[in-house]
Amino acid sequence: MLAENKICANKQNAARTGTKQAADLTKTFKVMQSVQRTVTTTDVPCELHPLTRIITRKFQGLATDNRLIMKAPKKKALIDLLASLPDMFSIAVTRKNILHGFHENGMIDTKFNKYPDFDKLLATCRTNPSNEMYKLCIDSFDYLF
Numbered sequence: 001m002l003a004e005n006k007i008c009a010n011k012q013n014a015a016r017t018g019t020k021q022a023a024d025l026t027k028t029f030k031v032m033q034s035v036q037r038t039v040t041t042t043d044v045p046c047e048l049h050p051l052t053r054i055i056t057r058k059f060q061g062l063a064t065d066n067r068l069i070m071k072a073p074k075k076k077a078l079i080d081l082l083a084s085l086p087d088m089f090s091i092a093v094t095r096k097n098i099l100h101g102f103h104e105n106g107m108i109d110t111k112f113n114k115y116p117d118f119d120k121l122l123a124t125c126r127t128n129p130s131n132e133m134y135k136l137c138i139d140s141f142d143y144l145f
Contacts, residue, residue, distance in 0.1 A: 020105050020124045021101075021105070022101040022102045022104075022107050023101060024101065025100065025101035025102075025104040026097055026098050026100055027092075027100045028092045028097045028098060029092075031097060032088055035091050035092060036088060039088050039091070040080055040084055041080055041083040041084050042076075049083060051082075051083045051086070052079060052080075052083040055079050055082050055083055056079055059078075059079060103117075103120075104120075105124055106118070106119070106120025106121035106122075106123065106124065118137075118138075
């Protein structure tokens with residue numbers, strides 16, 4: 001099926017993809033982790049926070065159906081985390097933080113945010129390309145792009 005559709009399968013070590021994938025290189029994960037301790041909904045009563053109210057009711061329904069039984073402190077912490085996610089996302093998932101990952105792996109340049117950064121793309125290779133391979137890439141770049 002792959003050959004019929006002219007697809008070249010490329011199996012890659014999962015541990016290595018984290019060093020090259022733009023989404024994994026963004027600053028969003030680090031920022032989320034840093035603000036996680038400061039963003040909370042515990043100071044807002046459940047009745048006044050719509051998302052906390054919805055999540056709490058869902059947890060109560062799951063407990064009533066014996067589908068999810070949790071100790072109170074764990075349940076409270078999980079409800080707080082889930083209700084705080086929108087606030088954390090608004091801080092962490094910004095255009096600047098997302099673009100960082102695409103700049104890091106060379107998918108887009110830092111000047112125009114439009115074009116691939118050829119040297120950074122090549123830097124993601126495990127081995128250094130030979131001069132012949134490098135020249136072939138340079139010669140083919142316009143066509144490939």
